[in-house]
Amino acid sequence: xxxxxxxxxxxxxxxxxxxxxxxxxxxxxxxxxxxxxxxxxxxxxxxxxxxxxxxxxxxxxxxxxxxxxxxxxxxxxxxxxxxxxxxxxxxxxxxxxxxxxxxxxxxxxxxxxxxxxxxxxxxxxxxxxxxxxxxxxxxxxxxxxxxxxxxxxxxxxxxxxxxxxxxxxxxxxxxxxxxxxxxxxxxxxxxxxxxxxxxxxxxxxxxxxxxxxxxxxxxxxxxxxxxxxxxxxxxxxxxxxxxxxx
Numbered sequence: 001x002x003x004x005x006x007x008x009x010x011x012x013x014x015x016x017x018x019x020x021x022x023x024x025x026x027x028x029x030x031x032x033x034x035x036x037x038x039x040x041x042x043x044x045x046x047x048x049x050x051x052x053x054x055x056x057x058x059x060x061x062x063x064x065x066x067x068x069x070x071x072x073x074x075x076x077x078x079x080x081x082x083x084x085x086x087x088x089x090x091x092x093x094x095x096x097x098x099x100x101x102x103x104x105x106x107x108x109x110x111x112x113x114x115x116x117x118x119x120x121x122x123x124x125x126x127x128x129x130x131x132x133x134x135x136x137x138x139x140x141x142x143x144x145x146x147x148x149x150x151x152x153x154x155x156x157x158x159x160x161x162x163x164x165x166x167x168x169x170x171x172x173x174x175x176x177x178x179x180x181x182x183x184x185x186x187x188x189x190x191x192x193x194x195x196x197x198x199x200x201x202x203x204x205x206x207x208x209x210x211x212x213x214x215x216x217x218x219x220x221x222x223x224x225x226x227x228x229x230x231x232x233x234x235x236x237x238x239x240x241x242x243x244x245x246x
Contacts, residue, residue, distance in 0.1 A: 002110045006039045007217045014103055017213065019113030019156045022206075023149055025213050029223040031231050033216055042231050054133040054177055054192075055116060059094065062117055066090075075119070078196045080173070082127055085118040093118070102163035104207075107214035115157050121169060128157045128172035128201075133192075135179030140195050142174065150174065151199060159203035170200050 004016040025032040034040040065072045066084035075082055087093075093100045099114035117129035130153065134140065142150065154172045161168045177192040216223065225232040 007036045009218055014108045014110045015217075017109045017111050017210075018097075019099070019111075019153060022111070022156060022209065022213065023152060025216065026152065026209065027149075028226040028229040028232060029216055030226055031229060032213075033219070033223050037217060038222075048133075050190075051133040055131050058131050058175065058177075059117065074175070074194065074196060080119070080127075080196070082119040082121045085120040085126060087118075090118070100157065100160040100164060102160050104210050107210055109210060109214060111156075111160065111210065113153075113156055113160055117175075118161075119173075123167070125167045125169040126161055127169045128154050128161070129175060130154055130157075130172070131175050131177070133177045133179070135181060137181070140176040140178045140193075140197070142197055142199060151201065154199060155201040155203040156206060158201050159206040162203070170202070171198050172201055173198055 002014045002016050003011070007015055021032065021036065024035065031042055035042065062072055062084050066086050069083060069086070071080070071083050092098055093115050094117075096114050097112075099112045101110060101112040103110050115128060116131045119127040119129055121127060130150065132140075132150070154174075158168050158170070158172065174197040176195045176197055178195070180191045180193060183191060225235075
């Protein structure tokens with residue numbers, strides 16, 4: 001039976017690792033180890049409820065075209081030859097804490113992640129689609145360094161779907177919604193510019209990273225501090241203050 005929470009070494013049951021926990025490991029193995037092995041989690045951020053609302057409404061909108069089996073006008077306008085993918089597991093794949101799952105045999109880690117949407121092209125290849133919402137003055141793109149997390153997110157979804165036996169296109173799309181701030185008044189309406197951004201993924205890194213995660217979980221040693229990790233800086237300061245009080 002798969003389990004979650006703190007990792008228990010030498011347990012026969014598989015251990016659940018979410019897409020977001022893989023990203024935590026990529027950003028800082030030390031913080032990941034403290035969280036998963038020692039139960040010392042980073043402070044959680046507040047929910048982005050407006051983003052959640054945009055996600056929900058986009059899903060409802062694309063689901064209508066999914067039922068009809070025809071392209072969404074957004075797809076046609078961007079020259080994307082595809083339709084929303086229809087499958088009996090679609091709701092499960094989009095459900096948080098369930099998602100698309102794969103038991104990694106070499107590590108006994110159950111990897112999972114919830115997709116926003118899937119399209120399918122005439123060749124029968126699934127196209128991973130991720131919704132993003134923001135409000136910024138400049139045009140949205142994937143050019144900022146921190147957005148590598150978005151790219152890894154899509155690549156993990158592509159990897160999971162391939163592990164479930166699906167043909168998957170290397171090219172996925174971000175449906176990026178940018179809230180307009182140049183309107184004369186709110187009037188109960190928030191308008192968005194929507195840009196569909198293609199991204200060619202490469203999931204070759206995922207298997208090796210899962211092996212690294214397993215080694216990290218089984219280690220007796222806490223990983224070193226990670227340069228640039230704000231939480232590591234806080235930890236270091238607290239440890240310094242604690243040592244001064246001894």
